[in-house]
Amino acid sequence: MRFSSTPRGARLARRLVAKRLEQWGCSPESEAYQSMVSIAGELCANAVRHGHVPGRDFRVCLTATDAVLCIEVTDTRGERRPKPRSNPCDAENGRGLLIVGMLADRWAVVAHPPGHPGKTVRAEVHTQPAESSANLPSQTP
Numbered sequence: 001m002r003f004s005s006t007p008r009g010a011r012l013a014r015r016l017v018a019k020r021l022e023q024w025g026c027s028p029e030s031e032a033y034q035s036m037v038s039i040a041g042e043l044c045a046n047a048v049r050h051g052h053v054p055g056r057d058f059r060v061c062l063t064a065t066d067a068v069l070c071i072e073v074t075d076t077r078g079e080r081r082p083k084p085r086s087n088p089c090d091a092e093n094g095r096g097l098l099i100v101g102m103l104a105d106r107w108a109v110v111a112h113p114p115g116h117p118g119k120t121v122r123a124e125v126h127t128q129p130a131e132s133s134a135n136l137p138s139q140t141p
Contacts, residue, residue, distance in 0.1 A: 001013070001016060001059070001060055001061075002057040002058070002059050003044070003057055003058055003059075003060065004057055005047065005048050005051070005052045005053070005056060005057055005058050005075070006048060007045075007048060009044075009048065009057070009058070010041070010044035010045050010047070010048045013040065013044040013058075013060045013073075014037060014040045014041040014044055016060070017036065017037055017040040017060065017062055017071065018033075018037045018040075020062055021033050021036060021037070021062075021064075021069070024064055026064075026069070026127070030127075032069055032125050032126070032127045035103040035104070035125045036069045036071060036125050038099065038103055039071060039099075039100050039103050039104055039107075039123045039125070040060070040062075040071055040073075042096040042097070042099050042100050043071065043073040043096075043100065043121050043123065044058070044060065044073055045096065046073075046096055046097070046121070047073050047074075047075040047121075050075075050077065051075025051076065051077040051118075051119070052075070052077070053075075053076045053077060053117075056075075056076045058073060058074060058075045058076075059072075059073070059074040059075075060072070060073055060074075061074075064127075066127070067126060067127060068105075068124050068125070068126055068127065069124065069125045069127060070122065070123070070124045070125075071122070071123050072120050072121070072122045073120065073121050074118055074119070074120040074121075075118055075119065076117045076118040077117075077118065077119070078111060078112055078117050078118045078119045100121075100123055103123075103125070104123040104124060104125055105124050105125055105126045106123070106124045107121065107122060107123040107124070108121075108122050109121050109122075110122060
């Protein structure tokens with residue numbers, strides 16, 4: 001889905017990710033859900049702040065398998081490649097990719113081919129299959 005490259009667009013993208021995960025049956029209490037929503041917020045905010053080109057939107061693609069949740073955030077500023085920075089604890093910003101790195105099981109920046117402006121930041125979170133007590137075999141003493 002495409003979003004305007006504005007703070008409002010970033011908030012809407014994060015909310016869409018949360019809603020979609022719930023629709024797919026991912027519990028809001030699960031670590032995978034919380035990690036993916038936080039990652040979405042960071043990557044979308046970065047797309048707006050560092051990847052903004054006037055008149056161009058950013059794109060979010062969310063996919064899931066039984067084992068992995070994946071988000072891809074694409075903007076049109078391919079020349080600005082994100083790099084994690086180590087900022088002092090009292091800095092007001094600059095820790096977004098450090099957060100992504102801590103929450104994601106894997107993440108990467110994918111450059112677009114020549115002639116296609118932009119880059120995609122991709123992050124994956126492994127899911128744990130949730131077993132409800134109804135599906136567990138009964139135990140007898």
